[in-house]
Amino acid sequence: MDRGDGRTRYVLRGEGAGSVFVIDEKTGNIHVTKPLDREEKDEYRLIATATDSQTERALEPSSQFIIRVQDINDNPPVFEEGPYSATVPEMANIGRGRHMLHPH
Structure with a gap:
């Protein structure tokens, strides 16, 4: 619907809109304003709307x-209680069997 005549204005709503995520009102491009941390929040739900300015x-x-x-x-x-030693049978296939890692 954007005819490129400058009348279209893009609006962003939802979690983090205007703070974590900002939208370029003229192009609709969305930018992140800071690094995202998955441990802090793993997903954001946003709504973008093209409006007549x-x-x-x-x-x-x-x-x-x-x-x-x-x-x-x-x-x-983080390794605690090291050093560690492990045993692997000679000629063992990659990814086969279970080998325990034991602290000394």
């Missing part, structure tokens, strides 16, 4: 979407 009326039905924050391993592994 003069009448404020929606030009088409609103688009609802979910932003899911993917997990990355941002915490270094």
Whole structure:
């Protein structure tokens, strides 16, 4: 519905709208304002609407979407009670069998 004449204005509502997520009113591009932390919040539900900037009326039905924050391993592994030793049979296949890791 955007004819590129400047009359279309994009509006964003929902969780984090205006703080975590901001929308460019002219293009509809959505930007993140800060790094997202999955441990803090793993998904956001947002609604974007294209409106006529003069009448404020929606030009088409609103688009609802979910932003899911993917997990990355941002915490270094912690090993306690080391050192550790493990035994693996000679000629063992990759990924076969269970081998226990034991602290000394």
